[in-house]
Structure formats: C-alpha cells, structure tokens
Amino acid sequence: MVKNFLKFFTLLTLYNACLVSAHFSLFKIMNNGIELEYTKNGVLRKKDECNINFVNFGIDDDIDKISVNKEKPIFSISSSFNLKISNLKNGNEGLNSENYKFNNNEINNYVRVYQNDNEISNFSTSEEEAGYFSLTIKDLKSCDGITIKQTFKSELAIATYLLYSNVKPDDINKTFDVSHFGPSSNNTPYAIVHWDMNSGLDNLREKCGIYIDYTNIRDKTNGVYHWRWYLSTNNINGENCDNKEFYDIVKNSFNEDYDQMKELFGDFYEGYVLKREDAQYAHIDGILAEKQKYIIEIYQNQCNNQDQNQVICILSSNKKLNFEEFQKEFVENCESVIIDNKENAKWGIDANGVFAEFSQFKINIENKNYGKLPNSITEEITYKEFIEANSSGIARFNINMDCGEGSFVGDKCRCSACPLNCSKCNNGSSCEKCNEISTLVEGRCYCNSGYTENNDGICVVKPEPTVTITEVQPEPTVTVAGVDDNDDDDVDNENNNEVETPTPTQAIEEFNQTTISKTVNAIKQNDSNNKKPSSRKPKGKAIRKCRVKYH
Numbered sequence: 227m228v229k230n231f232l233k234f235f236t237l238l239t240l241y242n243a244c245l246v247s248a249h250f251s252l253f254k255i256m257n258n259g260i261e262l263e264y265t266k267n268g269v270l271r272k273k274d275e276c277n278i279n280f281v282n283f284g285i286d287d288d289i290d291k292i293s294v295n296k297e298k299p300i301f302s303i304s305s306s307f308n309l310k311i312s313n314l315k316n317g318n319e320g321l322n323s324e325n326y327k328f329n330n331n332e333i334n335n336y337v338r339v340y341q342n343d344n345e346i347s348n349f350s351t352s353e354e355e356a357g358y359f360s361l362t363i364k365d366l367k368s369c370d371g372i373t374i375k376q377t378f379k380s381e382l383a384i385a386t387y388l389l390y391s392n393v394k395p396d397d398i399n400k401t402f403d404v405s406h407f408g409p410s411s412n413n414t415p416y417a418i419v420h421w422d423m424n425s426g427l428d429n430l431r432e433k434c435g436i437y438i439d440y441t442n443i444r445d446k447t448n449g450v451y452h453w454r455w456y457l458s459t460n461n462i463n464g465e466n467c468d469n470k471e472f473y474d475i476v477k478n479s480f481n482e483d484y485d486q487m488k489e490l491f492g493d494f495y496e497g498y499v500l501k502r503e504d505a506q507y508a509h510i511d512g513i514l515a516e517k518q519k520y521i522i523e524i525y526q527n528q529c530n531n532q533d534q535n536q537v538i539c540i541l542s543s544n545k546k547l548n549f550e551e552f553q554k555e556f557v558e559n560c561e562s563v564i565i566d567n568k569e570n571a572k573w574g575i576d577a578n579g580v581f582a583e584f585s586q587f588k589i590n591i592e593n594k595n596y597g598k599l600p601n602s603i604t605e606e607i608t609y610k611e612f613i614e615a616n617s618s619g620i621a622r623f624n625i626n627m628d629c630g631e632g633s634f635v636g637d638k639c640r641c642s643a644c645p646l647n648c649s650k651c652n653n654g655s656s657c658e659k660c661n662e663i664s665t666l667v668e669g670r671c672y673c674n675s676g677y678t679e680n681n682d683g684i685c686v687v688k689p690e691p692t693v694t695i696t697e698v699q700p701e702p703t704v705t706v707a708g709v710d711d712n713d714d715d716d717v718d719n720e721n722n723n724e725v726e727t728p729t730p731t732q733a734i735e736e737f738n739q740t741t742i743s744k745t746v747n748a749i750k751q752n753d754s755n756n757k758k759p760s761s762r763k764p765k766g767k768a769i770r771k772c773r774v775k776y777h
C-alpha cells in the first residue's frame with residue numbers, strides 16, 4: 227500500500243509537472259475547506275484521506291457538493307471498506323432529448339471507476355432524486371488514486387448556427403437572442419452534426435483545460451429533463467484556449483457529417499461555444515471570422531428532404547465580387563451541388579438569373595432576397611455590407627437544379643444517379659422511365675430481349691448462341707408459370723426459356739411485355755422466398771459506375 231501511495235504521489239507530481247507546461251492547473255479552495263484542483267486528468271477533489279478525481283461531473287459547486295463517505299461494516303474485522311459517493315449529476319439524462327429513463331443498471335454502464343491505473347468493476351449505482359445518482363465502490367483497501375469518470379451513451383446531436391456579428395462578445399458563454407443568428411434569424415439550424423462527446427470532452431480537457439460546465443439548471447423540454455451546460459473557451463480556467471484552438475479541438479471530434487459544416491462555413495467560421503440550453507438539441511454557435519464584410523447565402527429551392535430555409539452553401543468575401551469571381555467562389559464553396567469541380571461549366575445570365583451549364587446538369591441561381599444578381603457579365607454581384615444580424619447585409623440567392631437524363635435532385639440538392647438503365651426517376655431506388663433498350667416493370671429496368679444483364683447489372687447485347695447451347699441446362703428460375711410443357715424435350719425447353727436465352731432470330735421488336743412481367747413476377751415470388759435471382763438484380767457496386775459521380 228505504501229508502494230501504491232508512493233506511486234500515486236509520483237503520478238500526482240508528474241501531473242503537476244505536465245500541468246505547468248500545459249499552462250493550466252488551478253487550485254480552488256471552497257468555503258467548506260475542500261480543495262479542487264483542475265488538471266488535465268479531471269477535477270481532483272481533496273478532502274481528508276480520500277482525494278478523488280472526477281471526470282465529466284462538472285466544475286466548482288458540482289464537485290464541491292459531491293459527498294464522499296467511507297462505510298465500514300461495524301463488526302467487520304477486515305480493513306476494507308465501501309466508499310459511497312453521492313450527489314453526482316447524471317449528464318446522460320435527456321441527452322439528445324431521448325426520453326429514456328436511467329435506471330440503476332443503466333447508469334452503471336456509463337460510469338468508469340479506476341484506482342491508479344486499474345479499472346475496477348465492483349461498484350453499484352443508485353438513482354437519486356432530480357437527475358442525480360450515487361455510487362458505491364465495494365471492498366476498497368484504500369482510496370488512493372481513485373478516478374470516477376462519466377461517459378456518454380451516444381454522440382451528441384448539435385444544431386449549428388452562425389452568429390451574424392463581427393463583434394465578438396466579451397463573454398462567450400452567454401445565451402444570445404435567436405434574432406442574432408442566421409440563417410434568416412428563424413431558428414432553423416444550418417445543419418445537425420454529431421459530436422463524439424466522450425473523445426470531445428477528453429480532448430478539450432487535456433488540451434485546453436476545459437471541463438463540462440453544468441449551469442445547475444435542470445430543464446424540462448419536450449417532456450425530457452436534461453442539465454444545461456456550456457463548453458466554451460471561457461470555462462473555469464484563466465488560461466483558456468483561444469477560439470481557434472478550441473474550435474480545432476471541437477472539430478476533431480465531429481463525425482464525418484462535419485464535412486457538411488465545412489461546406490457551409492469553410493474557413494470563415496469560428497465555432498466558439500457548444501452548449502445545451504432548453505432546445506431539443508445541443509447547439510454550436512458560430513461566429514464569423516473577423517473582417518467578413520459580405521456574405522452570400524445560397525438556399526435550395528426544391529430538395530424535398532431539406533428545409534426550405536436551409537442554406538446549402540455560403541460565399542463570403544471582403545469585397546464585392548464580379549461575375550467571374552462569383553463563379554469561382556461558387557464552385558469552390560458550393561461543393562454540395564457541383565458534382566465535379568474540375569469541370570468547366572458554361573456560365574451565363576438569362577431571364578431567370580445566373581446559370582451554369584455542366585455536361586450532366588444545369589444550375590440556375592435567382593435572387594431570393596436582400597441581394598441583386600447582375601444583369602450582365604460585367605456587372606458586379608450586388609449586396610450590402612453587413613454589420614450585424616438585423617442589418618440585413620446578407621445576400622440570399624436561390625438555386626434550382628436541372629438534373630440531366632438519368633439523374634435526379636438527390637441528397638444535399640446534388641444531382642444523383644438514377645437506377646441502372648433508367649433515364650428518368652425521382653429517387654435512386656425507383657425508375658419512372660427506362661432507356662430504349664430496357665423496359666420498366668414496377669420501378670425497375672429489365673433488359674429487352676436480345677439483351678442480357680452482365681455482372682454489373684448492365685444490359686448488354688446477348689452473345690450469339692453457340693453449338694453448346696443445347697447442353698445448357700435451362701435455368702429453373704426462368705420457367706414461367708403458366709407455360710405448358712412438362713413432357714417436352716430439350717428443344718421445347720429452350721423455347722420456354724426464351725427470355726433468358728433467346729434464339730438469334732428474336733429481335734428487340736419482338737419483345738413481349740407479358741413474358742417479361744411473368745418472369746418478373748416469378749422472380750419476385752422467389753425473392754419473397756429469399757431465393758434471389760443471381761443475374762437479374764442490379765448489384766450495388768454497379769451503381770457506382772453510373773455517369774453521375776458522387777463526391
């Protein structure tokens with residue numbers, strides 16, 4: 227035990243050495259004499275012989291008010307004891323507005339207890355009133371080097387907003403009026419992104435000395451309780467990370483859907499506070515980087531799955547753009563609609579506004595509000611300089627997509643490929659009109675007779691049958707119900723099998739819709755028997771071969 231103690235002591239000394247170089251270590255003596263030490267490993271609560279390190283349980287009062295009690299059975303002769311820790315805030319409560327109730331067992335799953343370097347599992351949790359819980363660690367020989375860490379059940383869904391102001395507020399951990407945020411000051415977030423709260427909090431703590439700061443209000447929204455909390459550059463520490471460092475760390479814990487944020491905000495956005503207030507989601511408030519004089523928001527106009535008020539991309543500049551610069555900015559910043567930004571589009575101006583013609587699709591940009599599009603290619607794109615949200619200095623343009631043959635307006639308003647051999651569709655799973663050598667049957671394109679699907683699900687001209695054809699076993703999967711046969715010989719079988727192996731004399735004109743339908747129906751029956759026809763179904767990988775590329 228002495229050894230352990232020494233080990234812990236050494237570790238502590240090491241912590242401190244690191245802390246000095248990491249420029250954050252803060253001691254706080256609370257009124258009751260409890261000392262809190264903020265380190266990159268958590269908040270160390272020092273009292274009596276049990277100094278316990280708490281991670282993700284808050285700061286200041288949240289830690290101060292935790293109670294720690296040694297419990298020793300009266301008649302026990304053993305030196306071991308149980309440690310009861312109560313008044314712990316359950317940060318999982320109401321996470322993402324999920325209305326799950328944590329019972330004792332479930333809390334257990336999100337608490338980690340360590341003694342020095344070893345994880346210990348002999349503890350139990352118990353729900354307390356009002357979103358708190360308690361924890362009892364059993365059979366301890368000593369309470370040296372105990373760390374209690376709260377982890378989070380799921381990734382945090384965060385609504386993203388942009389603050390239209392070039393003036394950074396002094397305190398960035400305060401609430402702002404919704405009218406200060408874009409787009410449209412209408413409380414419609416640009417996007418919902420997902421943040422890994424577990425790695426995110428670890429990184430913020432280790433690199434910036436920032437701890438989750440519960441603001442001690444337990445709010446009921448949508449019938450779900452949750453704690454309010456803040457994560458910002460100004461947390462407990464005098465020596466905080468600056469905006470950029472903070473944001474870089476936050477960014478690294480975003481999931482891949484952060485890419486969408488990047489598309490929207492690019493380099494001119496500095497996220498500076500993550501918080502959970504009283505809305506359904508947590509949110510991130512962003513502030514524009516300094517010296518952004520002009521902002522052009524491009525809205526979608528026709529993508530069903532997106533809110534009409536959602537911006538699909540933003541152009542930002544310190545000066546008004548001429549037509550050529552506008553094109554360049556658009557291509558650079560509106561990646562979500564441009565399929566191949568290497569492709570040189572034909573840009574122009576017509577009665578509907580600005581257009582860009584790509585080989586596979588056409589974009590039309592029209593004025594939505596607060597701006598003015600040029601009437602000629604020599605005119606500058608016209609918009610106001612903005613000072614703050616309500617100064618309306620933001621140009622808003624609408625975009626319409628005219629997707630070419632074989633594609634449709636898909637996710638993120640981008641033209642996406644229709645199913646194979648389909649020339650017109652509304653989505654990627656169902657065809658409305660097939661190309662000329664395939665036939666539409668219930669949303670799918672089947673090769674006309676004389677054509678066959680290759681391994682990629684593509685209709686190709688059927689090879690001429692060779693002499694070996696009589697030896698080919700007829701595929702049972704294509705024997706169409708209702709065709710009389712049975713006592714027929716090989717030749718008849720061949721005939722019955724004509725959809726699959728037509729005689730060379732069959733031409734496209736002889737295509738017979740009834741036969742196809744019957745075959746498809748038979749296949750569908752087999753589909754429902756879980757026997758998938760191997761050669762008839764377009765394969766997933768073939769879709770990638772479509773002309774229209776995804777980014």
Ligand SMILES: *[C@@H]1O[C@H](CO)[C@@H](O)[C@H](O)[C@H]1NC(C)=O
Pocket residue numbers: 348364365
């Ligand atoms: C956990 O604690 C209980 C109660 O003190 C004890 O009976 C049990 O043996 C302990 N289990 C382990 C694995 O240490």
Ligand SMILES: *[C@@H]1O[C@H](CO)[C@@H](O)[C@H](O)[C@H]1NC(C)=O
Pocket residue numbers: 397398399400460461462
């Ligand atoms: C915001 O942070 C500042 C600086 O750390 C602090 O003085 C202030 O009390 C905080 N405000 C809120 C609402 O938490």
Ligand SMILES: *[C@@H]1O[C@H](CO)[C@@H](O)[C@H](O)[C@H]1NC(C)=O
Pocket residue numbers: 614616617
């Ligand atoms: C914008 O609103 C703020 C208060 O939120 C006000 O002080 C300011 O004068 C307003 N600016 C304009 C241009 O209306």
Ligand SMILES: *[C@@H]1O[C@H](CO)[C@@H](O)[C@H](O)[C@H]1NC(C)=O
Pocket residue numbers: 646647648661663664677683684685686771772773
């Ligand atoms: C079917 O679609 C693929 C992919 O677009 C194409 O390469 C092929 O030529 C099409 N087949 C026919 C018969 O049109």
Ligand SMILES: *[C@@H]1O[C@H](CO)[C@@H](O)[C@H](O)[C@H]1NC(C)=O
Pocket residue numbers: 651652653654655656657658
């Ligand atoms: C795809 O579009 C068709 C109509 O073209 C529709 O019936 C079907 O429900 C759509 N599927 C999806 C997944 O949206």
Ligand SMILES: *[C@@H]1O[C@H](CO)[C@@H](O)[C@H](O)[C@H]1NC(C)=O
Pocket residue numbers: 701702703704705706745748749752755757759
């Ligand atoms: C369907 O499967 C059965 C056997 O499960 C087979 O006899 C029949 O020929 C198949 N039909 C088609 C059209 O694949």
Ligand SMILES: *[C@@H]1O[C@H](CO)[C@@H](O)[C@H](O)[C@H]1NC(C)=O
Pocket residue numbers: 738739740741
């Ligand atoms: C299509 O083929 C089926 C059976 O193979 C036949 O009964 C039907 O008359 C044909 N229909 C046409 C329009 O040729």
